[in-house]
Amino acid sequence: MARATTTSDAFNAVAEPRRREILNYLALRERAVGEIVAELGLGQPSVSKHLRVLRDVGLVRARRDGRQMLYRANAEGIRPLHEWTRTFEKFWRHQLQRVKERAENDENT
Amino acid sequence: MARATTTSDAFNAVAEPRRREILNYLALRERAVGEIVAELGLGQPSVSKHLRVLRDVGLVRARRDGRQMLYRANAEGIRPLHEWTRTFEKFWRHQLQRVKERAENDENT
């Protein structure tokens, strides 16, 4: 079996750094493809392909405006990632707590 | 160029569903490889390979205990993912807010 498709879910889609950059850029407001190309310094076809992936997994929405296509991030799509990572929050808190306690013990030795 | 290596960072490592399952399973406590194999119903070599990937990116720690290898999740490694997704939290809040407001407007029309 090969690796799962980039379009199989949000986790796979955001594994690619360029796509995370795109999402960061689209978080604040709608942008035309050309703007993204300028921002990322990547080829236009590459950007279009990344946008296609993001669109397929519902991480961006698009609408046409004249000859341009305006894309915006759909933050809702990030939520499952956030929820999953959140389940580990309490654990790294504990880990840090233990590190802290050990440091304090060392002080008194 | 091909896709980034699964071991290139935590984002790529957790893109694979099986590896997320492993992390979930290892979140609470240390487990031997055999236990993970039993839990996931996957082949032992596959599990070992997944663990290798997770170890390479620092998402799990391992220690030997007799003939067994005990693995535990290193929650700290998830933190960058959590932080990144967190930057979108305010946006999905806004989006939901807008949906809510539209619903309320429709009621009064």
Place this chain on the structure above:
DNA sequence: TTTACATATTCCCATATAGGCATATATTAG
């Protein structure tokens, strides 16, 4: 309608996968 602009798609290729199977390595038991 012809031209120009903006974006999407196709074709190309080197590369890394995930899993199954066989086998190597490490550790303990007899």
Place this chain on the structure above:
DNA sequence: CTAATATATGCCTATATGGGAATATGTAAA
């Protein structure tokens, strides 16, 4: 030392990838 157990690694294969170049599609301007 030899056998048994636990895990890791190597080999195999079909598959999807990301970027670049060329080209197709869609829309507006002249």
